[in-house]
Amino acid sequence: MSVDAELPRSFTRFRLSRGPVFVLVFRWSVLVVCVVLAFFSTWVRLAREAADGAITAYVFVLPLLAVVAAQGVARRRSDELPIHDRQTDNIVGGLALLVSIAIKALWLPRYADQYELAHLDVLAALAFFFGGAILLFGLRPIGRFWSVWLLLLALSPLGYRLVAVALGGGRFAYALVMVLVAGVAGAIAVGRTWRRGWLGFGCTVASGSVVAALMLTLWPGIDIVWLQLVPTVGAAAVMGLVFYGIARRGRFEARRPRSIGSPTAKWSPSSKIVAIAAAVILALIPLPGRPDMASVAGPPGAASVPLVPPVGFSEIDMQEFDWVRAFFGTRSTLTRQTMRADDGNPAWDIRSRPRTVVVDILSTTNRASLAVYPESTLYRLSDTRTSHPLTIDLGRGVTGSLYTSVSDALLLTWTKLVFHWDRGSYTQRVTIISVDNHDTDAEFPQPTPSMASNLGTAVGTFLRGNAISIDDDPEYKDRELLTTFGSGLVREQWALSNGSTQ
Incomplete structure (x- = not known):
């Protein structure tokens, strides 16, 4: 016997006595509470990252834009016929919940080092929300809002950063991406034609x-967070009201109140x-x-001053890379100093050849960006296995x-020594990188824009696991060096x- 059949008749009569508003509020409350509690650690983590200066606060803005878009779809929807297959709803909704669990339990650990860059748990939360909505409201009603679901799915944390970096990576670029999303939400809301x-x-x-440009001009x-919230939600909501007023222009008769129907599921x-x-x-x-x-x-002095080679080494070359400003902020710099032993x-080296090392110094005022873009994301390396540190x-x-x-x-092994320190506001x-080829023309990894830090390895990790990207039997040949x-x-x-040479 099913669970539904075992319900006490008194409870059933109590449920039927409630109106559609009560039913909708109750089901939405169950769904929202489940989403909040299931991913509570995710929401706390996103809030902490945003407080540290990351751009992840936009995740909390997206639901507001979704509400703006969804109310427009809801106002246009026609009355639904009570045609539902609850068994199909349970199957599809249950599969979406299994996908959510699989993403968080199986997929997320494989990309632990890129967690703050990709935030796959946000994708898991969206899958859970989608599946829970189908279970509570049915597949047909949820399917009517397909454009809103696509809007939420399109702007993943990684996708947001990719588009913003392509637009220059500045604060206005991140605000502009959200404005474009708000434009899509506004189009869905008013798009009768x-x-x-x-x-x-x-x-x-x-x-x-x-509005975003004006805010940056007045308050640099x-x-x-305010650049992501005010221009986006404000513009979408105001445009929705303006279009509603235009549609009602010249109509002086009172608008008949729209009745709220009970969920057909x-x-x-x-x-x-x-x-x-x-x-x-x-x-x-x-x-x-x-x-x-x-x-x-860190040591006293300006962060822009190059590092002094240690005793026994001399600097033979220095390069600067401007592309880091799109990733780490407009005030960030990346300098490579090549140093060789005297x-x-x-x-x-068994042949006593002077060894060469390179020193890459990344300076940024946005400390949170260093966690978002790990050291490995500075280099585009394919088919690379990394040891435990x-x-x-x-x-x-x-x-x-x-x-x-x-x-x-390339049949090469690079040894890296990474450390951080604070120098003023930076x-x-x-x-520090060495290579097991001790010749003077040895090839070092070059700093290159790479959002996903090697897409080929990421895809391979998804298909085959961490084994293809982890070196379980490393040789730290240059550890002493x-x-x-x-x-x-x-x-x-x-x-x-x-002022000494100690």
Whole structure:
């Protein structure tokens, strides 16, 4: 016997005595509470990232735009025929909940190092919301809002960053992307015809862009959250009201109140039980830990000053890369200093050839961006396996992380030593790289714009797991070289500031 058949008759009579408003509020309350509790750790994490300066606050703006779009669709929808197959609703909704659990439990751990860049748990939350809505309201009513679901699906955290970086990566670029999304929401809301839809899109984008530019002009240091919220939701809502007023122009008769009909999907306690059970399971699945980036005071002096080579090394080349401004902020810089040992050391090379290392110094005022774009995202490396890191004490409270990257395509092994320190308003990430080819023309990984840090490896990881990107049996051949070089580099920066050569 089904759960529905076992309900007490008194409870059934109580339910039937309630109006459509009560039914809608109750079902929406169940769904929203489940989404909040199932992904509570995600919402807290997003809020903390936004407080640190990341752009993830836009996730909280999207539901507002979805409401603007959905109310327009709801006002245009015709009365539904009570044609429903609750068994089909349960199957489709249940599959969506399983997809949500699979993303968070299986897919998310494979990309733990790129968690803050891709935020796959947001995709899992959308899948859960979609499946829960089908279980509670039915597939046919939810399908009528297909344009709103596409709107929510299109702007993933990774997709948002990709489009914003393509537009220049500045604060206005991130605001402009949200304005474009608001334009789509406005077009959906007022789009009774294609002409009205395009007109609504154009008006919303134009007004939102002007407001965003005006806000940046008047308050250059305004928080990115307000740039994502005010021009977008404000423009979409105002344009919706304007188009509504235009549609009612010249009509002086009172508008007949629109009645609220009861949901056509039949009452199904088992659907709610499934949604609540899935929410409990999702709430118990942990998220990847946040990157540990300790705040260490760096050497005195301006962050724009190049680093001084350690004793026994000389700088032979220096390069600057401007593309980092689109990723880390308009005030960020990336400098590569190539340094070579003055003399050979048989401990570092059996033929006593002078070893060469490169030092990449990334400086940014947006500390949160360093967690969003890990060190590996600075280089486009395919078919590369990375070892687990070793912790290296470099003195002065600076701790480095040493690991190897094996390129199966180039048959090379790079050893990297990465550490961070703060210099005034800037945070610097210093990456020291050596290569197992000791010739003077050895090939080092070049800093290259790479949003997903190697799409080929990401796809391979999705299909085959982490084994293809992890080196379980590394050889830290240059550990002594980089430890000596890194300790000397750190020591020399303070020695220079003290006016000595200790």
